[in-house]
Amino acid sequence: MKVKSIEIRGIGGIESLDIDFNESMNFICGPNGIGKTTLLECVAHSFSYYGSNILKRNVSSESGSAKSIVEIDGVDTPSNISIENFDPNKASQIRGLLNHSPKLLSLKVTRTFGYQSLDAVRKDANKNRDTSYQEARIQLRSATLVNIKQPMPFL
Numbered sequence: 001m002k003v004k005s006i007e008i009r010g011i012g013g014i015e016s017l018d019i020d021f022n023e024s025m026n027f028i029c030g031p032n033g034i035g036k037t038t039l040l041e042c043v044a045h046s047f048s049y050y051g052s053n054i055l056k057r058n059v060s061s062e063s064g065s066a067k068s069i070v071e072i073d074g075v076d077t078p079s080n081i082s083i084e085n086f087d088p089n090k091a092s093q094i095r096g097l098l099n100h101s102p103k104l105l106s107l108k109v110t111r112t113f114g115y116q117s118l119d120a121v122r123k124d125a126n127k128n129r130d131t132s133y134q135e136a137r138i139q140l141r142s143a144t145l146v147n148i149k150q151p152m153p154f155l
Contacts, residue, residue: 010061051091
């Protein structure tokens with residue numbers, strides 16, 4: 001079994017990528033953030049059949065897709081997966097080549113970052129002009145005024 005090619009559209013940081021793999025060996029390398037892990041996850045997800053929240057659609061795309069051609073027992077077999085969700089808490093339903101997943105060998109560094117909601121960071125409350133003015137006055141009264149034109153002494 002060989003993955004012959006893959007077309008990725010709108011997944012993770014990848015807007016559009018077409019790769020025809022070499023029959024012998026392929027190296028995937030480059031700087032952080034260009035989509036190396038996304039590429040490997042797209043190949044791996046081509047052989048899965050479940051809900052996954054590992055792959056996310058690109059923020060500027062309405063949907064994402066990964067279309068691969070896999071040679072299985074001499075026959076080119078397509079695998080088409082679709083990624084609809086951007087929300088890290090929602091899974092996309094993957095319908096890949098599950099029956100052939102035992103033949104898949106994936107080598108990568110395990111570096112899965114789980115999404116964690118931060119309840120402590122919230123959107124600023126909407127305030128009217130009078131409330132903002134009063135808060136600014138209180139802050140100015142309590143702050144030590146410093147002449148910014150004078151050099152600060154080093155401690």
